Amino acid sequence: MTASVAGPASAPGADQWTRYNATVLTICIAGWAFDVYEQTILQLVTPLIIMEWGIAPATIGIVTTIARWVGLIGTLVFPALADLYGRKPILILAILGYCVFSGLTGFATGWVSLLIFSALTRIALSGEEPVGMVMVGETAPTKWRATALGGLVGGYPLGYMLCSGIALIAVPLWGWRSLYFLGVLPALLVLWIRIVIKESPRYERVTAAMLKEGLRKRFDLWSPVRQCPREMLIASLCVFFYLFTWFGWAAWMPLFLANEKHLGFETAATYLTIWMFVAIFAYWVCGALSDHFGRRHVIPAFVIPSSILLVVLGSISDPTSLFWVGLVANFLITGSFGSGLGYTTELFPTQIRGTAVGAAFAFGAAAGSTAPAIVGWIATGHSIAAGLPLLAFSFFLLAPLFYFARDTTRRELTDFVGEKGHRHAGS
Known part of the structure; x- marks a missing residue:
């Protein structure tokens, strides 16, 4: 044993x-x-x-x-x-x-x-x-x-x-x-x-509880869409907005820095490595702030300035300015990811949580995976910088999504379909 x-x-x-x-x-x-x-x-x-x-x-x-x-x-x-x-x-x-x-x-x-x-x-x-x-x-x-x-x-x-x-x-x-x-x-x-x-x-x-009530579990990929349509729409949009921005950012940022901004491979790699190291702390910071103040306020506070900085980044030529603006933008973009994507797990009851989160990730990732191709198409006719506003717009849309959606932060999870949300956790 x-x-x-x-x-x-x-x-x-x-x-x-x-x-x-x-x-x-x-x-x-x-x-x-x-x-x-x-x-x-x-x-x-x-x-x-x-x-x-x-x-x-x-x-x-x-x-x-x-x-x-x-x-x-x-x-x-x-x-x-x-x-x-x-x-x-x-x-x-x-x-x-x-x-x-x-x-x-x-x-x-x-x-x-x-x-x-x-x-x-x-x-x-x-x-x-x-x-x-x-x-x-x-x-x-x-x-x-x-x-x-x-x-x-x-x-x-x-x-x-x-x-x-x-x-x-x-x-x-x-x-x-x-x-x-x-x-x-x-x-x-x-x-x-x-x-x-x-x-x-x-x-x-x-x-x-389901066994006691004689309820059978079923492999039903569409059950979340039928039983929680509003939550599925919110979760899928959440995943899409995040991944569209991230897939486009991750795919083209190395080339953007190395070639379009003329930093060269080694300098671009150094910038990205430092940004990624700092991002480790960003996830924890945004998560802790979300627990304290609620996602409704914290996520918009991260995504709105990062969307602006993402557009500004395309017009900067000075290497030092590029480094610091990119560092802050990457901190804000990555920081909201964990707490933001984790929101999808709180929208659904335990009974169908895995199926629902998987479906939301699949729908969002399928649509979000088009970002590298779209930005590449824009870059072919213009530049990578010209595609950054599109990524910024996708990320910006997370602000109204989180502000107007139900805030589940610090609330007990629900377990069964049709069950109302539980109480807010005590301080």
């Missing part, structure tokens, strides 16, 4: 940190970090693959685009399975999946096998992120839930920096394939999950 950290003795939503919920948060942050590690590999090794295989850059673009779209299968299916079988087993399955397929990607011999393994890896990766977010949302203390969700997404810059740092050492010694082989190591995280954490107590409570 394996030892487990006991679940909280009090009801789900207890207002204190325990060994259990702190461990869940730590494990899920590590999961997000390793997710991003896997996603970053291809970005870093693309020049080496092009040189070794003699393929066109457009071919890598096709591989990346198709893999991202195929990954939406995981975004839809894994969270829905988490509603059926539990958060913990599906989290384990997703992590094992991307470890195995990442390792196999190291054996790719051409763009076709690279596409197959990348797509399979992306399915598992895309499934792990919403499941981890749901589990953190259900286990974190009610008064600190936005902070926990912000810290969870803070695993993104950690994973990016981890991959970049390992690449500097491993690639010169063992080649680009070593980054994929090292991607098998997160399997150790599965062992940690298996030993030290139990299932989400809230999920177990809802499952027991």
Whole structure:
């Protein structure tokens, strides 16, 4: 029998940190970090693959685009399975999946096998992120839930920096394939999950209540749309506005700095690395402020100035000004991500939370993934700077969305469809 950290003795939503919920948060942050590690590999090794295989850059673009779209299968299916079988087993399955397929990607011999393994890896990766977010949302203390969700997404810059740092050492010694082989190591995280954490107590409570009432769980991807249409619209728009801006920003900012602003590769890489390091703290800051003042006020306070700075960035030529304006803009953009995206987990009852969050992420990501192509089209006719106002407008729309939508910060989560929102957590 394996030892487990006991679940909280009090009801789900207890207002204190325990060994259990702190461990869940730590494990899920590590999961997000390793997710991003896997996603970053291809970005870093693309020049080496092009040189070794003699393929066109457009071919890598096709591989990346198709893999991202195929990954939406995981975004839809894994969270829905988490509603059926539990958060913990599906989290384990997703992590094992991307470890195995990442390792196999190291054996790719051409763009076709690279596409197959990348797509399979992306399915598992895309499934792990919403499941981890749901589990953190259900286990974190009610008064600190936005902070926990912000810290969870803070695993993104950690994973990016981890991959970049390992690449500097491993690639010169063992080649680009070593980054994929090292991607098998997160399997150790599965062992940690298996030993030290139990299932989400809230999920177990809802499952027991449904069994007692004779209610059957069903694999129904469209149930959130039928049962919570307003919440699904809000959640999908939230994910879309965030990801449209982020996909466009992440895809074109390196080229924007290096070529369009004439900083060169090394300076641009230095800027982005520093910005990403500072972003680690941004997630926690915005989450803590959201818990204290509410998302209704904090998210607009982050997205409105960052939208303005995103437009201003396109007209700046001085390298020092570029660095500081970009640093502040990136801090505000990334800072609101965790608390903002985490809002989607609070809109739905435990009964369908995984399915609903997965569907919202899938719809939002599918639409948001068009941003790199749209900005690229604008850049072809004009410049990357000319496309920044579009990204800024998408991000700006989050302000009215959060201001007028129901603020769920510091409120107990609901468990069943049709149940009214619970009380506000005490101070």
